[in-house]
Amino acid sequence: MTKRLLLGNDAFCEGLIAGGVRFYAGYPITPATEIAEAMSRRMPEVGGTYVQMEDELGSMGAIMGASATGVKSATASAGPGMALMQNELGQSIVAEIPLVVINVQRAGPGIGNATRSGQMEVMQSRYGSNGEVPAVVLSPSSVEEAFWLTVKAVNFSEMLRTVVIVLGEGMLGLQRAVVDLPDYDDIKLAERPRPSVQPDEFLGNYNANALSDVPPIADFGAGYKSILSSVGISRRGGGDISVLGLSEDDQDFTIRRLHQKILDRKNEITLFEQLMTEDAEIVYIAFGTQALSAIGAMHEARAKGIKAGVLRLITVWPFPEDIVRTCCAKARAVVVPEMNLGQVRLLVGSALANTGIKIVGVNRVDSITITPAQILEKTKEVLS
Amino acid sequence: MSVQSEMPAIKPVKKKLDLQRPLDELVELYAEIPARQFRYCPGCGLGMAQSAIMRAFHRAGVDITKVATAGGSGCYSVMGHYFKSNHIHGSHGRGCAYAMGMKLARPELTVVTLQGDGDLLAIGGNHFIHAARRNIDITVICFNNYNFGDTGGQFAPTTPLGSKTDTSTLGMPEPAFDACKLAIGAGASFVARSTVAHPAHLTKMIADAIEWKGFAFVEVMQHCHVLWGRRNGMPEAMDMMRFYKDNSVLNTSSVPEDERFDIPIYSEDEKNVKFVLGVLNKEQKPEYTEEYAKLRAKAMAKVTGKAKS
Ligand SMILES: Cc1ncc(C[n+]2csc(CCOP(=O)(O)OP(=O)(O)O)c2C)c(N)n1
Ligand code: SF4
Numbered sequence: 145m146t147k148r149l150l151l152g153n154d155a156f157c158e159g160l161i162a163g164g165v166r167f168y169a170g171y172p173i174t175p176a177t178e179i180a181e182a183m184s185r186r187m188p189e190v191g192g193t194y195v196q197m198e199d200e201l202g203s204m205g206a207i208m209g210a211s212a213t214g215v216k217s218a219t220a221s222a223g224p225g226m227a228l229m230q231n232e233l234g235q236s237i238v239a240e241i242p243l244v245v246i247n248v249q250r251a252g253p254g255i256g257n258a259t260r261s262g263q264m265e266v267m268q269s270r271y272g273s274n275g276e277v278p279a280v281v282l283s284p285s286s287v288e289e290a291f292w293l294t295v296k297a298v299n300f301s302e303m304l305r306t307v308v309i310v311l312g313e314g315m316l317g318l319q320r321a322v323v324d325l326p327d328y329d330d331i332k333l334a335e336r337p338r339p340s341v342q343p344d345e346f347l348g349n350y351n352a353n354a355l356s357d358v359p360p361i362a363d364f365g366a367g368y369k370s371i372l373s374s375v376g377i378s379r380r381g382g383g384d385i386s387v388l389g390l391s392e393d394d395q396d397f398t399i400r401r402l403h404q405k406i407l408d409r410k411n412e413i414t415l416f417e418q419l420m421t422e423d424a425e426i427v428y429i430a431f432g433t434q435a436l437s438a439i440g441a442m443h444e445a446r447a448k449g450i451k452a453g454v455l456r457l458i459t460v461w462p463f464p465e466d467i468v469r470t471c472c473a474k475a476r477a478v479v480v481p482e483m484n485l486g487q488v489r490l491l492v493g494s495a496l497a498n499t500g501i502k503i504v505g506v507n508r509v510d511s512i513t514i515t516p517a518q519i520l521e522k523t524k525e526v527l528s
Numbered sequence: 529m530s531v532q533s534e535m536p537a538i539k540p541v542k543k544k545l546d547l548q549r550p551l552d553e554l555v556e557l558y559a560e561i562p563a564r565q566f567r568y569c570p571g572c573g574l575g576m577a578q579s580a581i582m583r584a585f586h587r588a589g590v591d592i593t594k595v596a597t598a599g600g601s602g603c604y605s606v607m608g609h610y611f612k613s614n615h616i617h618g619s620h621g622r623g624c625a626y627a628m629g630m631k632l633a634r635p636e637l638t639v640v641t642l643q644g645d646g647d648l649l650a651i652g653g654n655h656f657i658h659a660a661r662r663n664i665d666i667t668v669i670c671f672n673n674y675n676f677g678d679t680g681g682q683f684a685p686t687t688p689l690g691s692k693t694d695t696s697t698l699g700m701p702e703p704a705f706d707a708c709k710l711a712i713g714a715g716a717s718f719v720a721r722s723t724v725a726h727p728a729h730l731t732k733m734i735a736d737a738i739e740w741k742g743f744a745f746v747e748v749m750q751h752c753h754v755l756w757g758r759r760n761g762m763p764e765a766m767d768m769m770r771f772y773k774d775n776s777v778l779n780t781s782s783v784p785e786d787e788r789f790d791i792p793i794y795s796e797d798e799k800n801v802k803f804v805l806g807v808l809n810k811e812q813k814p815e816y817t818e819e820y821a822k823l824r825a826k827a828m829a830k831v832t833g834k835a836k837s
Contacts, residue, residue, distance in 0.1 A: 202658070
């Protein structure tokens with residue numbers, strides 16, 4: 145372990161490097177620019193490659209190409225850059241190319257407010273791309289967690305052959321903190337499943353039999369005929385892809401498998417922190433930086449004799465409905481503080497449907513942190 | 529356990545321009561076409577372009593498992609599936625971006641993009657010009673069929689002024705791109721043009737492009753008689769082949785006799801000629817992955833130097 149004073153955005157970079165990423169393509173954008181800057185220095189130092197592309201579509205395209213050759217790859221962006229990336233995100237997820245994308249969320253729609261922070265892309269992360277693609281999204285609350293979670297993101301993307309989004313925030317990316325960094329050689333890394341058969345027996349990168357399968361993927365140049373395609377591709381019952389397009393049944397199998405391979409491993413990838421929820425009559429459910437305010441509010445509430453607890457969502461997608469339900473077993477009410485107009489609240493609402501639990505939000509879209517006092521005020525309101 | 533190991537270095541074995549070799553044998557070596565899945569319209573120029581590419585692979589002596597191709601959406605997009613190479617069939621226009629990643633991550637691969645004129649010059653134009661500017665060692669092959677074939681024949685940035693398409697029924701109102709001039713302007717170090725009606729010349733151009741160290745661009749005039757041809761008085765494949773034959777000249781007389789393939793040489797009075805074929809630009813420049821490797825070595829040396837001191 146070495147102690148280092150790190151910028152949040154640098155913590156993301158070190159997480160990528162520790163996770164084994166050796167190819168980074170980017171296009172600068174506030175508040176994620178420091179990631180491109182740091183990667184331009186760090187990638188060649190660790191034997192990797194940094195390339196600055198002509199736009200975010202290019203960044204995504206380049207990391208898809210690099211990952212196809214077996215090199216772990218990543219990019220980062222924010223706001224309008226993330227909007228541009230949606231097309232390629234969907235392509236990578238359906239083509240099952242492992243990638244990590246860091247979104248350092250800024251505030252507002254359109255160009256938005258570049259230097260301000262927000263939490264407005266919870267739903268975009270899941271529903272931003274066309275055609276019912278699944279999402280795996282992790283959200284850190286601190287600089288140190290930004291490091292570890294990014295390592296995990298790389299591992300999950302390899303294990304699941306999918307894109308993992310790390311949902312950061314400007315407020316976190318531009319924050320400095322002292323972080324304990326491990327020796328990177330001691331970190332356990334995951335590798336994508338690669339073929340264990342000889343090239344002439346290889347049935348392609350989408351040879352899946354069951355909905356839960358993550359089929360082996362052959363690195364370009366390793367001697368296999370390896371095709372990565374974003375045209376719906378899995379055959380029910382296994383076998384190679386069809387250029388002619390799939391039957392209705394194959395399409396059904398393809399789309400369901402993309403989701404099921406993730407859902408079947410939900411226990412492994414669902415990360416959360418649960419504080420004093422066992423007896424809580426009011427539970428605060430929050431993610432990212434705003435979870436810290438929720439924890440503050442919880443301590444103040446407990447000091448006042450209110451049985452409050454916190455569920456901090458670290459894995460935001462797939463949304464952990466079951467965890468929400470367990471944590472709210474004794475709850476009369478739930479408060480969801482978030483810097484948007486109620487995206488997680490909507491999900492909590494559906495998780496707790498028909499339980500009679502009151503669900504309210506504390507929402508800000510002015511880029512100013514929600515305070516524990518605001519959460520407490522809401523607490524009194526719902527409990528009265 | 530994975531059986532994949534370190535990639536061995538590729539040793540190119542250059543073969544002679546073997547045009548007599550039966551197509552079946554080439555298909556055996558370089559292609560894998562599932563039964564009943566040949567998806568081009570009967571007589572389409574894409575099939576001819578594909579055989580030229582296979583012959584070019586052979587001539588350049590590539591190991592097909594070390595070839596990585598990339599393409600997006602269009603009639604041509606099935607071609608990448610037909611070769612025994614590795615392939616990304618991704619979104620419309622992104623071929624050069626995929627190729628950038630593949631080549632930078634594994635410079636030992638032979639990287640080729642297969643792209644339509646709409647794919648490369650409309651939606652993918654930005655990636656094309658920037659890949660050319662960087663002089664990265666990839667080969668970009670553009671199938672110029674004067675229109676968007678896959679979506680049913682709308683105009684493309686290459687559609688000749690005045691010609692008819694589904695979205696220019698009264699005649700194309702916009703001037704067209706000259707893809708080769710665009711490539712040269714963007715910095716492409718090797719630029720060539722040929723047509724499917726000149727298979728031997730086309731094969732030579734593609735093989736030279738693959739062997740070229742740096743960014744190589746080949747514009748392949750590939751007829752779409754079914755859509756563009758039919759709307760512009762050339763409804764048969766043969767009409768369009770004749771159109772290419774009658775309107776093509778070689779750019780220079782400096783080409784050795786045996787590589788002219790009976791194509792007439794350009795002369796100043798042939799102002800009306802439509803297709804100037806041949807190598808239109810050839811310029812030695814530093815190659816991007818090699819330059820980056822130097823930079824990487826410097827950065828790594830700096831770090832190990834620091835660690836020692
Ligand atoms: C983002 C996006 N926009 C539009 C399309 C629809 N589309 C598919 S192919 C194509 C044009 C293809 O034209 P070209 O690249 O010239 O290839 P051709 O079909 O002529 O071989 C278009 C517009 C698409 N697939 N993706
Ligand atoms: S539509 Fe035109 S370009 Fe497309 S396959 Fe048919 S003939 Fe070829």
